[in-house]
Amino acid sequence: MKLTKTLFATTALTVVAGTALTAQDMANSMTLVSWGGAYQDSQDKAYVKPYLAANPGVTATWDESSAEAVAKLRAMNEAGNVTWDLVDVVASDAMRLCDEGLAMELDHDEVLAAAPDGTPASEDFGDLIVSDCFVPQIVYSTTFGYRTDMVPAGVEPPTSVCDVFDLAKYPGKRSLQKRPIDNMEWALYCDGVAKDEIYDVLGTDEGVNRALAKLDTIKDQVVWWSAGAETPQLLADGEVFMGSTYNGRLFSAIAEQNQPIGMMWDMQSFDLDGWIVPAGLPADRLARVMDFLKFATDTQRLADQAAYISYGPARASSAPLVGKHADLGIEMAPHMPTDPANASNTHIYDYEWWADNRDDLDAKFQAWLAQ
């Protein structure tokens, strides 16, 4: 028993050191946690299926629990029974899990593959490595879509995020995410605050009230959503005229489902999604998951993922490899949030500012909602 433990410990060390391992040291099943839907499908097709094909005898199980990953990992940790091997979370959740010690800290250059030209992973991912525990996969954005057939006659279709706040020109319901993030920034921006001053203004009580006052002007026309599938559903139903959601959901509704919906990229809010490895995995499972992680986040795999969903790969070296949609055959690059034409006016969401102010603003936002 003692010997096996020592052996496992050494294997764990060799993994971290990035040395090649024999298959015997690795567990042959993995539980991967993701968001379900088209996004999980894209992961499945771009790197899980190819990995399983290359490693016969290994199985992977999906658990669609990313939405409650933080709570579940806490409970698993408390019960001493971590059943997940690799968890897909948004950047802010990764930061929280890292701070709480629930996610493992990684040396990106050692555990991840370098770019084909030899650029180390940490430079290839660059600023997107927002936490030591976080391996970014994709850049997505929260942005607006609108019903093209509900644009009032004789009016130009909306192009600016401030059109969301313009009930006189564009009457109708809007759907917004039920949280202060993004909504407060858009409100201030449309109330005339310069883009680089948004967080300074939002840091004061007057600023918060100013943002809420701006949101007040459309409050009775807002349908609040909490799951990414809701806005596409509301738009398809014609229940709302415009609404915010993740850009990939809008792409899917427009290009794959042929819904009469138009994209608005103005002031799209960038965010990151990526993997974390839960802390405290047994050595054999850790070895397997590290092997998978290295494969799944290499340059080619991240570029492959973009053939199934319109999210930008997190590696700089993947961007030139982005090709056509796997089924529709359309070029994917123009549908990426990172495409220069789409990213002419973007909102850079400030993780650190929100990490410090989230609780306070959540309380104020909820109180305002309940008014």
Next chain:
Amino acid sequence: MNGFTLTPVEKKPLSFALPVIGAAGGVAGLFVGTAHGSGLMGVIAGAVLLMALGFVALRVLGLGMEKATRWGIIALFVAAGVLLAGLPGFILGGLFGWFFSWFIFWIGEGRYRASLPPYLTGGQVLWHYAFWILCGAIFVFLITPILVVIPLSFNAQNFFTFTPEMLRFDPAGYSLKHYRDFFTSSGWQQALRNSLAIAPLATLLSVSFGTLAAIGLSSEHVPFRRAIMAILISPMIVPLIISAAGMYFFYSRIGLQGTYFGVVLAHAALGIPFVIITVTATLVGFDRSLTRAAANMGADPVTTFFRVQMPLILPGVISGGLFAFITSFDEVVVVLFVGSANQQTLPWRMFTGLREQISPTILAVATILVVISIALLTTLELLRRRSERLRGMSPG
């Protein structure tokens, strides 16, 4: 209603019949008017139209022409429906026309009193029908959400939307693709297999333990019967989320969390109360002298149980088992805690699917589950009737 007349019918004065008919027309007009933009206009138009129709039918044409008048009214409504909404209007118009052509004569000729005793006052008659309408409204309220799901599951689009094609009854608006998706997707099929592997075993455990517990608890000499019963029934009373959280931490410590057998045990615990309750209820009608008679003739308790007691309480055992099966088959909270991704059941997949991607595949699965539930409950009802017949409680 009963096919014979309790009270002779007599023609009602128009001063009574027309306002009642008008009110009914107003209610119907409210729906049509709301659909076309103005509820108030609909109410007024509906009331006026129906009063006019009532006047023509009852006074101008009269009882002698009833059959022709009724067909005329139906034709009128169908024509109006087609003008307003095409094919769906044709069907709705036909239904409205059929109802009102019957309703005008039913009110106008005083037929509504026929099945009621002659001594009832006007208020009592009104209450009698108001009660029926109230019951009907509650029924509609309960059943509509289930009925709406069924046509939506044949949607040709990937949204929970009645598309214009569907409302026109255009075959292109309908498809079986969500059913195909369910039967071909490995995720859904795995979930179905998990559900089918977990539910029967959980049912078997609940039935065995529940029946034994019920028999034990209904003998007179067991001490603390009520307290034990209360503890066994508690999974039904304690909020599910509390049982689930407790099971999660307990099962984690003993290594059952995330295993197939853990989920089976958890579901068995949830199913046992149903079996205890139904079997206890059946045992009330069980004649204990039969077991004594069997013992008297030399049968040991096990033989007595299987040869004498079990056949007689079988309907209770089976209905308890069906409840336990449905509990396990429909349960989502406990499995989310106690299960891991390898034990994803159908309700688990529906739950996550509904949150992350609103896909009509869930509606297809829901429709299939509704059909299964109806089949199981029908079986249950047939068994209950059989049991009553066997015990001589109902004529048949």
